[in-house]
């Protein structure tokens with residue numbers, strides 16, 4: 001897989017460097033003037049997603065070099081290695097098989113000689129059965145009341161996907177039930193989530209792959225205490241109010257949850273790639289098993305497209321390559337993801353983990369320091385709100401920030417002219433970014449000479465436009481899978497281990513060391529740096545621990 005030349009030595013890379021010098025001065029205005037069909041030339045439609053990438057600073061030549069880069073990086077082999085279940089997560093010696101989570105029952109995907117697909121479908125069936133029972137009221141709490149509140153306790157990959165999916169698919173959710181998400185170890189998160197809830201009608205899902213995560217275990221323990229105290233019940237009540245989603249049966253049962261109420265997944269599912277595993281139990285409870293399976297079908301359609309479509313028609317590949325073009329040649333350090341759909345308000349936050357935890361790495365798979373930039377900073381807010389805040393910098397600031405706009409032809413809440421206005425805004429933003437407004441245009445409107453530079457838009461600011469029909473479960477699955485495979489493709493080209501996250505470890509270890517230093521009645525000589533020591537001492541003395 002990695003028997004390619006180092007990235008900056010590849011022929012396509014060198015061609016791109018030369019090509020960048022020729023192209024960097026070109027304006028999108030000129031590119032559009034040269035090809036009246038450009039909007040069509042640089043657009044592609046597949047599996048219900050229309051991608052217009054014509055407002056990017058590229059020519060056919062750019063695309064040719066970028067596609068050569070994909071070829072020279074052995075992308076095809078790497079994709080097959082992932083789908084086949086090779087242990088491509090080399091630092092943890094694991095397969096990376098989130099794609100198996102949405103496979104059809106007749107597929108055969110082997111890990112260490114065992115077909116994992118029947119297990120995937122067995123868990124899905126158990127989740128469906130459980131969801132049906134909760135949703136129908138057949139599953140009751142300890143005192144016989146149906147469940148009306150579902151609280152997912154998890155963090156990182158065990159939270160961001162579920163909360164994003166719940167928000168995204170709220171329109172499909174059971175409105176008779178409340179869905180809440182607790183992640184932060186800050187007690188406020190828990191306290192506010194359970195405010196006003198009746199414990200006898202509340203179900204907690206403890207979602208943790210490892211079942212050892214400090215935040216989740218602390219919140220789960222607090223939830224257990226809150227439930228038993230609130231119901232004035234003994235530990236027997238736990239069984240009807242707690243279920244677990246985990247790979248660690250021993251820890252689940254140690255916590256007091258009956259493993260009959262545990263939904264499993266596997267070490268070949270990375271946390272940030274797990275929203276379509278049992279980690280999505282809260283999603284299924286909210287939208288029902290049929291809708292959940294629709295979502296999986298959306299994921300699967302993109303998987304198949306990614307695996308089979310030629311590179312120049314391949315949505316994730318094209319978007320990944322454009323990302324590399326800006327990141328590595330224009331020196332852009334961030335990508336703004338701007339969904340024009342209020343339901344996708346948590347999508348940028350979800351993507352932050354997916355992209356930045358995966359490709360925020362500075363050594364290659366072989367452990368060598370990279371001599372090029374890797375993972376971009378992803379951020380964003382739903383339109384049109386962002387327009388009234390940070391878009392100023394995107395339009396007129398000094399940095400080049402490529403944007404991904406996401407829009408839907410149909411709204412789930414048709415009301416007067418809202419949707420037309422929303423769409424008018426998303427099209428207008430992409431147009432304004434690309435073409436701007438020249439100083440001559442500004443002056444011709446009678447603007448004073450001194451004011452004109454402030455009102456000029458230089459344009460030439462790139463964007464992608466993703467258009468789908470409507471935000472339904474399948475569309476959400478498609479969007480998530482699209483970005484999963486963008487991340488994968490970029491990781492392959494940058495030669496990174498996209499599926500580990502060692503960078504989160506050090507802080508965790510230090511926090512474990514500091515916690516007792518904050519809590520104990522007496523503490524010996526602190527052995528941190530002078531800054532950390534002083535902060536700890538200040539906290540201790542203000543909490544009267546000394």
Ligand code: G6Q
Nearest residue numbers: 156157158208209210213271272
């Ligand atoms: C994601 C990471 C990380 C993980 C959380 C929660 O890819 O691995 O965000 O999901 O640390 O871990 P647990 O599910 O084990 O509690």
